[in-house]
Amino acid sequence: MKLSSDLQAFEGVLGHHFARPELLNRALTHSSMSSPTRPDNQRLEFLGDRVLGLVISEALLKDDMSASEGQLAPRYNALVRKETCADIARDIDIGAVLKLGRSEMMSGGRRKTALLGDAMEAVIAAVYLDGGFDAAKALILKLWAKRIKSVESDARDxxxxxxxxxxxxxxxxxxxxxxxxxxxxxxxxxxxxxxxxxxxxxxxxxxxxxxxxxxxxxxxxxxxxxxx
Missing domain, CATH: 3.30.160.20 (Double Stranded RNA Binding Domain)
Incomplete structure (x- = not known):
């Protein structure tokens, strides 16, 4: 399977070349565009959320060796919540490559926080399945780097x-x-x-x-x- 030119450019943004390009296609397919032969990204979103959580947990522990659990928990929540995932998705313009049904597209789906956050988690899972944990970790640390450094100890939703x-x-x-x-x-x-x-x-x-x-x-x- 060959990726379209826009998805090839998106690979460059991610910094990961897919050996299994169908994973990236699936990660960017919303349920409004799914069919029996075109699965949506919901299962990938589920996996990506867990991979993100592990990487962020490890990064926070390394970033502040003296922080207590009470300090780490709100930082973690601030970094993995759907709104943050959506902000990251906007940073790399996931909305431009999302595959949406017409009704979802007409209702502004490319800008919706929930859709963008879900897609970001799904892309993380796609990289994880394609390149392994180290590849997913590298992607997350690259995209979340500034936020990890700047997250406040009392950051709370x-x-x-x-x-x-x-x-x-x-x-x-x-x-x-x-x-x-x-x-x-x-x-x-x-x-x-x-x-x-x-x-x-x-x-x-x-x-x-x-x-x-x-x-x-x-x-x-x-x-x-x-x-x-």
């Missing part, structure tokens, strides 16, 4: 930070409630409201529940900080 804020004040954990869903089935948008026991609320809308929850938590944290 907004949901975690809000939960810790509530726990510190002996409140129940924040509640996330879906208050609306709109758009077609292939491109839904979810509105999520986060509520604290002390009465504060905030809401946000995004293309996935997870992204909407994170955005709502970030808004509420900002409100709390500005009021203090």
């Amino acid at each position: 907004p949901k975690t930070a809000l939960q810790e804020w509530a726990q510190a004040r002996k409140q129940n954990p924040p509640k996330y409630v879906e208050t609306a869903r709109q758009g077609p089935d292939h491109a839904p948008e979810f509105t999520i409201e986060v509520r604290l026991a002390s009465g504060e609320t905030a809401a946000s809308t995004a293309s996935s529940k997870r992204a909407a929850e994170q955005a709502a938590a970030a808004l509420l944290l900002a409100q709390i900080e500005s009021a203090s």
Whole structure:
């Protein structure tokens, strides 16, 4: 199987030449474009997530030999979460080579955080299966290098930070409630409201529940900080 010219150029961006180019094709195929003869990238995404986690864990341990588990865990979470994977995907323009169905393409799929993050994890798995662990590790360390060096010891995603804020004040954990869903089935948008026991609320809308929850938590944290 021969890669198209755009995927050959993408190989150059990755710094890995595929002996099994079908793996790269699969990693970049969204479920909206799959068929019985064209598998999507979901299984690769599952594997890539685990490979990423191992490499990042090892890198964090080596980067700070004195850090405690309590310091390492939030750094790890900040580096492997879907939003970070999507940011990395944007850095290397995965969106331009994603294989999407027409409906997903028309709804802005090439810019969606969930799709980009999934594709980044799938590409990691494709490199792992094609070239082994060392090849995948080299790719991850190259793409994540600046973030590994700059990640803060207290780096936390907004949901975690809000939960810790509530726990510190002996409140129940924040509640996330879906208050609306709109758009077609292939491109839904979810509105999520986060509520604290002390009465504060905030809401946000995004293309996935997870992204909407994170955005709502970030808004509420900002409100709390500005009021203090």
